[in-house]
Amino acid sequence: MTDIALSESLRSNRSRRIPTVGAVLAGLVFAFLLLAAIAPDLPAGSPERIDPALALRPPTLAHPFGTDWLGRDVYARVVHGARTTLLIGIGSTVLACFTGSVWGLTAALGGRAIDRIAMRAADVLLSFPAILMALLVVAILGPGVGNLALAVTAALAPGFARVVRIRTHLVRRFAYVRAALDLGVAPWRVALRHIAPNVLLPLGVLVVINIGTAVIMASSLSFLGLGPENSVPDWGSMLAQSRNYLSASWTLALFPGLAVTLTVLSISVLGRTLRTRTGGDFS
DSSP states (O other), X not given: OHXXXXXXXXXXXXXXXXXXXXXXXXXXXXXXXXXXXXXXXXXXXXXXXXXXXXXXXXXXXXXXXXXXXXXXXXXXXXXXXXXXXXXXXXXXXXXXXXXXXHHHHHHHHSXXXXXXXXXXXXXXXXXXXXXXXXXXXXXXXOSSHHHHXXXXXXHHHHHHHHHHHHHHHHHTTSHHHHHHHHTTOOHHHHIIIIIHHHHHTTHHHHHHHHHHHXXXXXXXXXXXXXXXXXXXXXXXXXXXXXXXGTTTOTHHHHHHHHHHHHHHHHHHHHHHHHHHHHTOOOO
């Protein structure tokens, strides 16, 4: 029985070390999209070049994704749209992680009264669906890339705050943390040197998973006309603008929708793979 358990443990550890085919493909897709987002000069051509003579053309060798109603290259707009959509998704997730971490640490280490106030505020925000919270914030602030990123941040930050608060309370029970406090080490020093690293480092998996959620919310709000200006390529706004031309060229909605789907799917696979390999308990 011991040998069987040992062999199963070794097999489980080996499977954690060897990435699956799906994880490799997801990593390649996300790496390509991330490269398109951060590359200073993209080889896809200009997304704003107008040629009415080529309006609503089907995919060809010169225009792999076809052209839109103004004769603009859809492939160029999808590739350049990755920059806007992914930067909003990644930037807002990182900002939400930072805001939520400060929020959660303050609640867990600031005393019972601060803990109650901070967590009741988080409960109120979490009672709304994330997309509705983001919609409310961007409706108040107005459309635009910066306001859209702040709206997604406001929707995701309470979730990070709750996770950080729970993990902080768990770490505070560790023997070495109690020993440091008993030896007279300042509470702020214990929080920075012993509590924060053990709480914040495992959040990497949660950040990866929430990037997909942020991309969906950013694309949804852009689809509703609350995202970047029309001159800025964005997958959500491309989907919204293509609705009036589906009968003439259905590929206008296919490729930006496929970009959103592949991005979210690859991020989801990467997040689940990281959670399995690290043994994280985030959902």
